[in-house]
Amino acid sequence: MELTKEQFIQDFEKTLTDKYAKPLIQAGQQEIFQSLADVVKSYYAPIWQEDLAYKDESxxxxxxxxxxxxxxxxMLKSNLLNLGIMDTVREALSDLNVSLDELAEVEPxxxxxxxxxxxxxxxxxxxxxxxxxxxxxxxxxxxxxxxxxxxxxxxxxxxxxxxxxxxxxxxxxxxxxxxxxxxxxxxxxxxxxxxxxxxxxxxxxxxxxxxxxxxxxxxxxxxxxxxxxxxxxxxxxxxxxxxxxxxxxxxxxxxxxxxxxxxxxxxxxxxxxxxxxxxxxxxxxxxxxxxxxxxxxxxxxxxxxxxxxxxxxxxxxxxxxxxxxxxxxxxxxxxxxxxxxxxxxxxxxxxxxxxxxxxxxxxxxxxxxxxxxxxxxxxxxxxxxxxxxxxxxxxxxxxxxxxxxxxxxxxxxxxxxSTNGVAKLHSDLIKDVVLHDFYTIYPERFNNKTNGIAERRWLQISNEKLSSLIDETIGRAWRHDLNELVLLKNYKDNPDFLSQLQAVKKADKVRLAEVIKERNDIEVNTEAIFDVQVKRLHAYKRQLLNVLHIMKLYFDIKDDPSIDIYPRVFIFGSKAAPGYHYAKSIIKAINEIANLINNDTDVAGRLKIVFMENYNVSLAEYIIPAADVSEQISLASKEASGTSNMKLMLNGALTMATLDGANIEIKDAVGDENIFIFGLTKDEVYDYYARGDYNAHDIYKSNPVLNRILNAFRDGTIPNIANEGPEIFASLTTYNDEYFVLRDFDDYVRAQAEVEALYRDQTAWTKASLANIANAGRFSSDRTVQEYADDIWYIKANKA
Ligand code: 475
Structure with a gap:
């Protein structure tokens, strides 16, 4: 919609007076937010009314x-962006000494x-x-x-x-x-x-x-x-x-x-x-x-x-x-x-x-x-x-x-x-295994619709710096069609562009570091690798595998404090279902390991573990742009699709992935050289099930690195987990490690070493990061809903 700054200021000041009988100077943040929301509502309401009438008549x-x-x-920024008035409103508010970014935080x-x-x-x-x-x-x-x-x-x-x-x-x-x-x-x-x-x-x-x-x-x-x-x-x-x-x-x-x-x-x-x-x-x-x-x-x-x-x-x-x-x-x-x-x-x-x-x-x-x-x-x-x-x-x-x-x-x-799964592998498993009998009876009903993400929230709003850089480089068409991002590939050997891309990532890391300082009171090194796992806490998603790797790095440092380890910040964001006892024990363990490692002088800040509380959409908007590494490490066959994998990729993180869910399609999109793949495949997992011969205890006994790490959970090395430590230990050994964490550990460590090696070559890393951004187009949910519209719902665009 068309809107001038002057018009907006007039509307805004009038609304504030109408609602609260106060001038701006006396208004609190809540009052300013509510007034602004009402103004925005007054802008979309007529369009809404028209659209409703159109749908009835057509x-x-x-x-x-x-x-x-x-x-x-x-919803504030989303509504502003989609109405096309974000910049006007931001500038107008700034003229009034109001920060849009601060105001947006008022909204729950x-x-x-x-x-x-x-x-x-x-x-x-x-x-x-x-x-x-x-x-x-x-x-x-x-x-x-x-x-x-x-x-x-x-x-x-x-x-x-x-x-x-x-x-x-x-x-x-x-x-x-x-x-x-x-x-x-x-x-x-x-x-x-x-x-x-x-x-x-x-x-x-x-x-x-x-x-x-x-x-x-x-x-x-x-x-x-x-x-x-x-x-x-x-x-x-x-x-x-x-x-x-x-x-x-x-x-x-x-x-x-x-x-x-x-x-x-x-x-x-x-x-x-x-x-x-x-x-x-x-x-x-x-x-x-x-x-x-x-x-x-x-x-x-x-x-x-x-x-x-x-x-x-x-x-x-x-x-x-x-x-x-x-x-x-x-x-x-x-x-x-x-x-x-x-x-x-x-x-x-x-x-x-x-x-x-x-x-x-x-x-x-x-x-x-x-x-x-x-x-x-x-x-x-x-x-x-x-x-x-x-x-x-x-x-x-x-x-x-x-x-x-x-x-x-x-x-x-x-x-x-119509019955659909949410990624190719998942839809195949539905047809071949889980709902195979239905597939035999009704083959024509089954189809795949790989998930997607709304790039407006997950790039335009959450990563304005990257969005501007993309605008300056390839123009604005990508904002309407994410596939346009492929044009960025033309800049893969352009040193100016690559250094600008690095600068954007750095700025996003600095912004997240400030949030971490404020919320967790932890100082993190913004030169470090930001390694991110954000998703619900569930055993199959294997946050524990990530934790075991962190413990390995910790012991490497303890054994040789002068060891050359590239600094890393491990960031977790995760809620556990209140009744899911085991998941809550893992949260406790992560936090105790964080205390142990973050405060160990031998570590000297090279490893930092940050568990950010209350992971939600608005926190994700800070974390995801700042990520270097995206942890997508579920046991193959368990994660239907995943969607944080797509958000992180779009923001230039490199994925550490098992061949599970949509990770497979991400690998196909970016190419093997721009992703880190490890672990059992779905077929290997199913072979284990068929043979029934997985023995986690044997791995614990025969792998000295794992042996030491697992013992740390029950011998007091990790403090304050007298109940949780033995519980986790038992799940991984006595109860035979339902999600093959121990089986995938060595390969995960190998792939993590590759991460470190590549990160040391900043140009190579940034090129890989660019490849991830440029190939993210197919993971737009615009593509996904269009497929639902064409193949399942048979609906057509308005006015089309
Ligand atoms: C998958 N939630 C992801 C995502 O397709 C996938 C179940 C029962 C009750 C309440 N909530 C649930 C889920 O099952 C769920 O969130 N599944 C997730 O759906 C979107 O990307 O792999 O785990």
Whole structure:
């Protein structure tokens, strides 16, 4: 949009007065932020209104991305950038002696997600809008987001994330579009006199779902999409005197808290309620909109609506859509089923068995009696149809209801026309191993959509210096098409450019060093290699392998304090699920090892370990630009894709990688000489499983380096881990090292030595860094969402 500094200052000062009756000079940061947000809202609101009207009138097909998590982070700079007014507003504020960067920090992160899955959903929201694609979000407006992590005495403590205390300035509450969601009670079918059976209900618990619309502003393209988040409330006409307190509490609880579990399935009743709550509310809103605006019969809804099931948490979309089509719209079963399968599509994000969602049948029956009937009927009809075609073995292994449980992945695959994995290797594993029986039955439904990241947040906003350098070098076209970054390759032998690239990295490291000093009170050497592992804490991601390597370097120094080791700063950012005991022990161990090494005079500052507390999107925006090395060291076959690997690559870090998830595609993009590969391959891992002959204890016994390191965990060498040290030791030896950490150790050490050697040649390193930036184009989520749009949702860009 067009905006002059003068106009902005006028709008801003007026808003401040209107809101707070204060001149700027007396206003606090919070008041200034809220006023600025209101001004920005006044800029996008008319575009939003227009876009909504356009979507209604044009009758274009829209996609709805159902996700129990979103992880947008702060929105101020994102909105400014996408509206094209970042520079104007920054300069105008600066004329008023206000720093935009400081002001942006006032906004709490919108952290209503745990990790990769939620952040991917938010990258998709940004990309859908920025590609002008009509794609909306549907989720829950949790009152408390992902816990705030505090490290106390080396331990993770979890504090509530009360992010809404000052309100969410971007959202619009739409009570007039509230819908009701019901739970429990009894249901029975009665003939309606016209030959069909209609459900009748008794004693149901009613909950009001109120939508809050959040604008998803597209990048310089006058698109504003919608992310709808639902809040649970008590229906106004409910006589609360006849309800018990439990009910009141439970209703409020529904949208109170995000489940802080990442990949670990948590079977609590409230979680199932949350899943149904946002699924039912979202589908009801879609159908109401359809009735009001779409001039086509319901039998054609698949030509206007695509519903995406982001992992299995919204899998109840399948039976709930059936319920609405049959009970409310009067469709026959067969027709409703055909439409449902065409409307739905599903993404799998993990193949870890413990994360495969299942619900006990009686729980679903009690909580959602009508939905339960429909699930049984889906299962019954499918079994009957398929038995003669594929035989009992395949039918049984793929049943939705078996062993007293409802299998949500099975429901999602059977009730949709598309199932995708999130990187090539992961999609192949789904087809060949984990969901192979489904692939045999429905081969045409399976496909791959390699993840991507929104370059606006992960480069333009978080790394303004690098962005400017790129502008000066190849022009601005990359800001609309990340593939343009390949043009940077022309500068790989240009010494001026390479030294400018080095200077940018250095400046980003200095900026991070300041944050580290302020938050951790640790001084780090900005000439050192910044070695970064940022992601959720999980055994399969193998933060421990990184730790064992650090211990090796430490012992090398202890053995010979004059040894020539290139200085390194190891930076960790990671939250552990509150109930994941082992992950929390690893956090404690990292912090104690940090204390030990950071304060050892023999080390003399050559190694520094920094565990940054409360890793979240806004902290990532500081860490990622400053990284030299990106640690992507999961056991091959376990990490579905990874997305921090892409963010770090885009910012010029070199990847230390196993051949897992999207690391493989990163290797293909940058070439073997610009990445460090080590460790078992997926096939080697599976061979171990098949033979069953992995013996970690043998490695511990026979490898003297590892022997010494592992002993340090239980002989007091690493202090203050009397409980955690032996626990970690036992997991790696007695319990046979589930994720082959010891097996991959030697190769990891070898590859880390290569890192050091290459870093000593700054020109060679910088060229490799450039190769990573220049080849990052294909990891834009703009590419990913376009593939979803073309292959799965069949939606087209606005005004296209
Ligand atoms: C993968 N979260 C990454 C990323 O595709 C991948 C599970 C259960 C309950 C709550 N959250 C979860 C995940 O499974 C998850 O975040 N998976 C991640 O999805 C995006 O890049 O490899 O681990």
């Amino acid at each position: 009758q274009k097909k829209q996609a709805y991305y159902f996700s129990i998590e979103f992880l947008p982070g702060q 992160d919108m952290a209503i997600g745990n990790g990769g899955l939620g952040r991917l959903a938010s990258c998709f929201m940004d990309s859908l809008a920025s590609k002008g694609l009509p794609g909306n979000g549907n989720g829950i407006r949790y009152r408390y987001g992902l816990f705030k992590q505090k490290i106390i005495d080396g331990y993770q403590c979890e504090l509530p994330d009360s992010w809404l205390d000052n309100g969410n300035p971007w959202e619009v509450r739409r009570p007039e579009q509230a819908v009701e969601v019901t739970f429990g009670g009894e249901v029975w079918l009665e003939d309606d006199g016209k030959g069909s059976l209609k459900p009748h209900y008794r004693d149901q618990e009613r909950v009001l779902a109120v939508p809050y619309d959040n604008p998803m502003v597209g990048y310089e393209n006058s698109t504003v999409n919608n992310m709808c988040l639902w809040r649970s409330e008590i229906p106004e006409d409910l006589d609360v005197r006849f309800q018990n307190l439990d009910y009141m509490n439970q209703t409020a609880q529904l949208s109170a808290e995000l489940y802080p579990d990442d990949s670990n399935y948590d079977g609590r009743l409230l979680r199932l309620k949350q899943e149904y709550f946002f699924v039912s509310a979202g589908l009801q809103r879609i159908l109401k909109h359809y009735k009001k605006h779409i001039k086509a019969p319901i039998s054609q809804i698949h030509e206007y609506v695509a519903v995406h099931i982001n992992d299995t948490h919204p899998a109840l979309c399948v039976p709930e859509f059936m319920r609405l089509l049959i009970d409310d719209w009067g469709l026959a079963w067969e027709q409703a089923w055909e439409i449902t399968v065409k409307v739905m599509s599903y993404t799998n994000h993990t193949i870890l068995p413990e994360a495969m969602e299942k619900w006990p049948e009686d729980m679903v029956q009690n909580l959602l009696p009508r939905v339960y009937q429909i699930i049984l009927e889906i299962d019954r009809r499918r079994t009957k149809d398929l038995l003669p075609k594929v035989g009992p073995t395949l039918v049984h292994s793929t049943r939705i209801v078996k062993d007293g449980q409802i299998h949500m992945a099975h429901l999602s695959i059977i009730g949709s026309h």
